[in-house]
Amino acid sequence: MRSVLGPGCYVHFDRDLCTGCTDCVRACPTRAIRVQNSKSALIVDQCIGCGECLRVCPTGALTAATSELEEVAQDQISVAIVSPVLYAQVAEVMPQDVLRGLRRMGFQHTMDLSYQIELFQAATREFIERNRTAPQAPWPLISPVCPVVLRLIDVQFPSLRPHVLPFLRPTALLARDVKPRLIQEYGVEEAAVVLYHITPNRSSLPGERSYVDKVLGINDVYSELMRHLQPSPTPPPIPLAHDPPEQDRFKYGTTSKGVLWGMSGGEIAGLDTDRSLAISGLSETIAYLQKIELGLFRDIEYIEFRTCPAGCVGGKHAAVDKYLAQSALQKLARMLGAGQNVTRDQIINLYNAGWFVAAPDDTEPVYRSGMHREPLTIASLQEIDTLLEKIQGKDCALCGAPNCRTFAEDVVRSRASLRDCFLMCKRERSGPK
Ligand code: SF4
């Protein structure tokens, strides 16, 4: 039976499928998982939703905590916010037909992120320009776009928080903008409008920083979407009242800048700086965050991080190969042509009004109840060292923790008992030699 593994956790766990192999324990970059009693994985804390455990689990015991497509039919007003990566999954179909297919599936509204991406990109340029000569500027700036990177910084690199560009990411900008407009248009309560983010990496929790209500993986909608892309002799009518008003229509059109964001390098491509980097993949991201922490890359102005390999096209919940998807996005960008939908005046007005900046409570760390690991005191660190000498372990993981230090830390935090150490108990049983 699937169950959520504790508060603030991005993973569902099926105890019946777990064999206790500890592959997930070893793969987790934040040491969030422990296996207890040989056959029950338990997330302790600090899950960042990177999905590494899902990638390595050989039995499918772990799945992303997410919404189900069937829920769309129960919502009064459902809105699909679409990652450009979706277009890359159906290479021969134009974006507007993909959005139409989603509406045939039951979403009343479909929103392309392109316009918000352009706004965000232009505002980032403006931020860099205005702060270029400020001596206290926290170079390099870190992109706030990938939520997994933000959580990773929160839990493992807190000293880098000031480097994160203090803007909401495009999905959140769109969601924050669109929800009140629909509530007003329909005259309904807030709960009646449900915003779904259709994404290649289902790693958002409801309400978390993103303003999105629910998250669906691209592979959750893919087969149903393919069915609804087929020409139908009598397609159900698409209610025009649900389309954006004519004057706003351009806001939801797809642009080349928008689709390129689906791949690594797409975000920095539109910045007026040659001092920028695009890093993708979880281990590379961790390695470069460590380097920034050591004071390297101060001459770089902006770093785009994506924990998925090759960028969002490499998300776990994408439906097609990441390189095929990348090629499809490049082709689509060429077809859409260069061009800019936002004017400098628009940007300056929104920027000066603080429109891009996250509200104070948005900028708090993403810790949810039970996720935050309290810092250890000096006395606790000494206790851990004493325990490690006593254990004399070999990082065997038989206790269910990824290594002996984590196990000793769990003992000090009263989350594990020394009796769980297999080697120590064996030594004690066999007596002194
Ligand atoms: S999603 Fe990532 S952080 Fe969360 S438990 Fe799995 S491997 Fe660890």
Ligand code: SF4
């Ligand atoms: S990877 Fe983790 S959840 Fe999957 S079978 Fe092994 S111990 Fe169980």
